[in-house]
Amino acid sequence: MPSDTTAASQRRYLRRREAAAYLQVSASFLAKAAVSGGGPAYSKFGRAVVYDQLDLDRFAAEHRRANTSELIPAKQHRQPRRRLGTIS
Numbered sequence: 001m002p003s004d005t006t007a008a009s010q011r012r013y014l015r016r017r018e019a020a021a022y023l024q025v026s027a028s029f030l031a032k033a034a035v036s037g038g039g040p041a042y043s044k045f046g047r048a049v050v051y052d053q054l055d056l057d058r059f060a061a062e063h064r065r066a067n068t069s070e071l072i073p074a075k076q077h078r079q080p081r082r083r084l085g086t087i088s
Contacts, residue, residue, distance in 0.1 A: 012053040013043075019051040023060060 019040070020027040033039025034049065040059035042051050 013050040014053060014056070016049050016051070019056055022053070022056055 014022060016027050016030050020030050023030075023040075030039055030042075030051075034042060040051055041055040042049050044050075
């Protein structure tokens with residue numbers, strides 16, 4: 001069984017652009033998800049935002065759908081924006 005040191009040294013950390021390319025999404029999606037929640041877990045080392053590749057794989061697996069009828073998990077469902085200047 002590998003030691004914790006070995007497992008930690010094999011982890012791969014990706015910068016935001018690399019993570020976006022890995023997930024095939026835009027870097028701005030990851031930036032917005034980091035602010036609003038609902039995105040993959042990330043770490044900050046100084047100013048650098050990095051994503052553990054295992055967390056990216058977990059995020060992708062959690063968002064897998066078999067068809068378009070499946071419900072969006074409650075934590076990701078966003079309220080529709082209200083338009084300013086309209087009367088409800």
